[in-house]
Every structure is written in C-alpha cells, then in structure tokens.
Amino acid sequence: MKISWFSLLLVLFVFSLTSWEALADNHDEFIQCLSHSNQTSSFYTPSNSSYSSILQFSIQNLRFNTTKTPKPLVIVTPVSEFEVQRVILCAKKTGMHIRVRGAGHDYEGLSYVSEVPFVIVDLINLRTINVNVNDKTAWVEAGSTIGELYYRIAEKSKTLGFPAGIKLVDVPEKVIVFTLDKTLKQNATKLVHKWQYVAPRLQEDLFIRILVSRLNSSDQDGDNKQTIVASFNSIFLGGVDRLLPIMQENFPELELRREDCIEMSWIQSTLYFAGFPRGESIDVLLNRIQLSTRYFKAKSDYVNQPISEKGLEGIWNLFFEDEAKASQVILSPYGGRMDEISPSAIPFPHRAGNLYKIQHLVYWDEEGEQVAERHINWIRRLYSYMTPFVSKFPRAAYINYRDLDIGVNNIKGYTSYMQAKVWGIKYFKINFDRLIHVKTKVDPSNFFRNEQSIPSLTKW
Structure with missing residues (x-):
C-alpha cells in the first residue's frame, strides 16, 4: 500500500493541529x-x-x-508556600509540565527551559531568611540568593x-585573604604541581584554590605574548x-609575604572571592540583578592522583587555542573535613580519596549557533584530554x-534505570540507587522531572 506525500503531510498537519488544540486547552x-x-x-503569559522581563x-x-x-506558556510567581501547592495541584490536574526556578546558578537552564510545553514556577517572592544565632541555624526560603543569606x-x-x-x-572576627598570580615564567607549572600535594593536606582553617586562565602580556620589546597565569586564591581563618x-613550612615555593x-x-571575604573590588559595600550581596551575563559552558572532574607536570602542560597547550580566549579551570582542594564524612551520609558522595575538584x-560574547558550537567543542576536547588524569569507574x-553531556533522561515518556544510571552515578555514586527508591515512593508518577532529575522506577 502506497501513501502519497500529500496524504502524509495532511495527516501530520491534522496531528499538529490536534496537538496544539490540546495544548491550548x-x-x-x-x-x-x-x-x-x-x-x-x-x-x-x-x-x-x-x-519577557520576568523570564529574563x-x-x-x-x-x-x-x-x-523554548519559552514557558505561563510564569507564576507565588507569594506563599500555600500558593506553591496550589500551582502544583493545578499543573497536575491540567497535565502541565513545570520547571521550578529558585535563585541559584543554573548552568544548563533546566529551571526555565524545556523541550516540551511547560510552566515556570518562579520562587523570586519566597526569600524570607530567619537566622538563629543561639543554635547556629537559619531557615531560608528557596527564592533567596546565597548573597542574601x-x-x-x-x-x-x-x-x-x-x-x-x-x-x-564559627569564624573569627577577622580573616586573612591573599591572591598570588604566577605565570609560566614564574614557575606556574611547578607550583600547580606542588599544590596538588600540599593543599588537600593543609590544616582545616587554610584554603587555597587555583584559578588558571590565559593571559596576554608584553615582553621587553613591547610585543604581545600569550602565557598562562595560575592565581593562588586563599582564605585563612586566623591572623597573618x-x-x-x-605557608613557610608547607609551601615555601609560593613565596607568600x-x-x-x-x-x-x-x-567581606565572600565579596573578595566573588571578584568584587576591595572596599565594595556588602549591600551588593542584596543585588539580584546580574552585573554581567555571558554565554558559557561548564564541565567538572575529580582528581584522585596528582597530575604530572607534563600532563599540566597539555592543559596549558589547549588554552592557547582560539576558542580558549576566555576559558578557565578552577581547582578546589578537598581533604580536611571532607575526608571525615562518610560517602553515604548524604546524597553528595565525593569524600575521602579526592585530592581536588x-x-x-x-x-x-558573540551570539550564534556556530560560535557556540566552536566553544562547546573546545571544552569537550579539554574534557577528553583530561580522561587519563581524573576519577574513573565512574568518572565523577x-x-x-x-x-548534560554526561547523560540525560527522556522528558517525554519513561526513563529506565539503566539510562538514568549513566549520569546518575557520576553525580551520586553509591547513593544513586537510594535516591531512586526515595523518588519512587515520594513521586511515583515522576511529575517533578527534568533532563537530569532522579527518575521513578514506576512506569507511568
């Protein structure tokens, strides 16, 4: 039996009309x-x-x-917990998919983007914070920013x-911060290599992370040169x-003065670590408006064994490619208290055995799909290069x-355990199965879902 192109198009057109009519209903x-x-x-609406202003x-x-x-059909801004419940009930009753948007960063836009028709529940009005100094706790509504907290x-x-x-x-009334920038000529590679052995084993009140980026500098003749700069960025809960x-005992090579x-x-140190200039008022923490927005893509890794100097040099080489003009890697040490907590104590499993993240x-800054593809392909090449140097089975x-590169759920239809496990064990390791069982009990119909939400085992 043959079906003409006209008949096929007519069927698709009628199906499309039916879908949009159902959606409109x-x-x-x-x-x-x-x-x-x-x-x-x-x-x-x-x-x-x-x-548009609310969405953006x-x-x-x-x-x-x-x-x-893709844009939401409706954005709802509840002003109480009761209203959040009512929005959820209305969405379930009418078969609307929801995305919940709080105030944190959202690298893949999962709180305000979906490939199926959806509604945004924006919690921007729910930002009450009650701090209890005596028992050292705070009740924080989900629409609050970390700065407000x-x-x-x-x-x-x-x-x-x-x-x-x-x-x-508890923290001291005064802390010490410092940032030391080291270029390749200033032995950045050797210092980063040494840091891997030092930072995870320092006492708990000293934290030193590294921010690595490309730097344009001038030589003695005034010619522009490209190099790598490693910024050793630190806070110490004590006095100088x-x-x-x-520092002299553990990391003299850094030459801290x-x-x-x-x-x-x-x-004030929270502003310092966020890159604000010295003297900035802490009132800036209450500013919910983004000072600048850019296009970006991020990935993450955990390192269990120090990377050799040769391995680090391979990373630097990738930073000299055109797409890496505004790239960065941030190395955050683990150890200390992180090593003392069981991997199964809470869903976050990355504990003892990790040197750093x-x-x-x-x-x-340039718009366009081809520009985005070039930069995303660059960070994927970097991620591929890192494979021998980072955690394995799983690559955490x-x-x-x-x-979303590490795996996604089906937004339409059922997501199997094996499909979700691809990404799930990378984030949660041994805790993924427990999270699935909790999800199946609490939300068997998988109403609350996105591309990387814990799925329900119930076939709905």
Whole structure:
C-alpha cells in the first residue's frame, strides 16, 4: 500500500493541529484553575508586557536566552508556600509540565527551559531568611540568593559564617585573604604541581584554590605574548602571624609575604572571592540583578592522583587555542573535613580519596549557533584530554556544575534505570540507587522531572 506525500503531510498537519488544540486547552484550563484557587500571586503569559522581563531576570547563561530557546506558556510567581501547592495541584490536574526556578546558578537552564510545553514556577517572592544565632541555624526560603543569606547572617553576627553546608559555623572576627598570580615564567607549572600535594593536606582553617586562565602580556620589546597565569586564591581563618609560618613550612615555593596578606571580616571575604573590588559595600550581596551575563559552558572532574607536570602542560597547550580566549579551570582542594564524612551520609558522595575538584569553564560574547558550537567543542576536547588524569569507574562530576553531556533522561515518556544510571552515578555514586527508591515512593508518577532529575522506577 502506497501513501502519497500529500496524504502524509495532511495527516501530520491534522496531528499538529490536534496537538496544539490540546495544548491550548491545557493552557486555558491551567489559567482557569489558578484563577479559581484564590491565588494572590501573579502569573504572566507571552501576551503580558512584563513576561519577557520576568523570564529574563534570573537568566545567567545567554546560551538559554535566544530567539530559538523554548519559552514557558505561563510564569507564576507565588507569594506563599500555600500558593506553591496550589500551582502544583493545578499543573497536575491540567497535565502541565513545570520547571521550578529558585535563585541559584543554573548552568544548563533546566529551571526555565524545556523541550516540551511547560510552566515556570518562579520562587523570586519566597526569600524570607530567619537566622538563629543561639543554635547556629537559619531557615531560608528557596527564592533567596546565597548573597542574601550571607548578608542576613552578617546582620546578626560577625563571628558566624556559612560554608554552604547544613549549619552555620564559627569564624573569627577577622580573616586573612591573599591572591598570588604566577605565570609560566614564574614557575606556574611547578607550583600547580606542588599544590596538588600540599593543599588537600593543609590544616582545616587554610584554603587555597587555583584559578588558571590565559593571559596576554608584553615582553621587553613591547610585543604581545600569550602565557598562562595560575592565581593562588586563599582564605585563612586566623591572623597573618599564624599564617606565614604555616605557608613557610608547607609551601615555601609560593613565596607568600606579609604584604600579600589582607585582613578583613569573613563577610567581606565572600565579596573578595566573588571578584568584587576591595572596599565594595556588602549591600551588593542584596543585588539580584546580574552585573554581567555571558554565554558559557561548564564541565567538572575529580582528581584522585596528582597530575604530572607534563600532563599540566597539555592543559596549558589547549588554552592557547582560539576558542580558549576566555576559558578557565578552577581547582578546589578537598581533604580536611571532607575526608571525615562518610560517602553515604548524604546524597553528595565525593569524600575521602579526592585530592581536588576541577571546574572547566569557557565563555564567549558573540551570539550564534556556530560560535557556540566552536566553544562547546573546545571544552569537550579539554574534557577528553583530561580522561587519563581524573576519577574513573565512574568518572565523577559535581551536580551543581550541571552538564548534560554526561547523560540525560527522556522528558517525554519513561526513563529506565539503566539510562538514568549513566549520569546518575557520576553525580551520586553509591547513593544513586537510594535516591531512586526515595523518588519512587515520594513521586511515583515522576511529575517533578527534568533532563537530569532522579527518575521513578514506576512506569507511568
């Protein structure tokens, strides 16, 4: 039996009309459900004048803010926990897919992009923070930024800090920070190599990370030259008189001097690590508007054994390629308290045995698919080069540096355990199976889902 092209196109056209009619019905039913549920929160559709500004307000990665980026049918901004519940119930009732947007970074845009028709539940109005100094805890609503949390803690105490953990911790009234930049001529390769042996084994109140990037410099003749700069970026929870002997004993090659050390409060150090100039008011932590946004792609790795100097030189060579003009790798040491916690204590499993974590980053400013493809291909080449030097079985990754290259779920239809395991064990290792069992009990229909959400074992 033969089917003509005309007949096939007619069938597809009718199917398309049916799909869009069903979609429109779901959309209308969802709006009606919200309207009938005594909602005081606002909702925005593409016909609203504020729709675009609300959508773009929290977007940090321009890769997901193009004309081809799928847009939500509705954006809802609840003002209470009760209203969040009502939005979820309306979405379930009308078959609408949702994406929940808080205030953190979202490397792959999963909180505001979907390949199927969807609604954004934007928690921007839910940002109450209550700090209890006596028991060193804080109740934080999901729409709060980390900057707002730091600020509210500093309002209540000069000797409490937040290490992005479970509880607030004691910190000195004053801490020491320093940043030492070392180029290849200043033995950057040897210093980075030595750092791998030193940083994970330093005492717990001293943290030294490295930011590696490409640098354009001039030689004695005034000619522009490209080199690599490794920035040793540190915080010490103590005074300079304690710090200098520790550095002299453990890392004399870095040649830290008293004049390199800057004393400030812990809250000011959060601005220092974020790259703000000295003297910036801590009020900047309350600013929810992005100071700058760029296109970027990130990946992550864990290192269990020191990388040789030759291996490091191979990384530097990749940094001299055209697409790496605005690239960076950030090496963050583990050890210390991280080694003392069981891998199964909480879902985050990356504990003893890891020397440090790597964040690979590439940025660009020019729009266009071909430009994006070139830069993304570059960071994939870097990631491929790193294979012999990083963790194996699985090659671990850090979930807060989300990377869809390592595997995704099916957004339409059922995702099998084996399919999800491809990416799941890289983020969660031995805890992935436990997370799946919890998900199956709590959300058997897999209503809350995205490309890298824990799937339910229930076939729905």
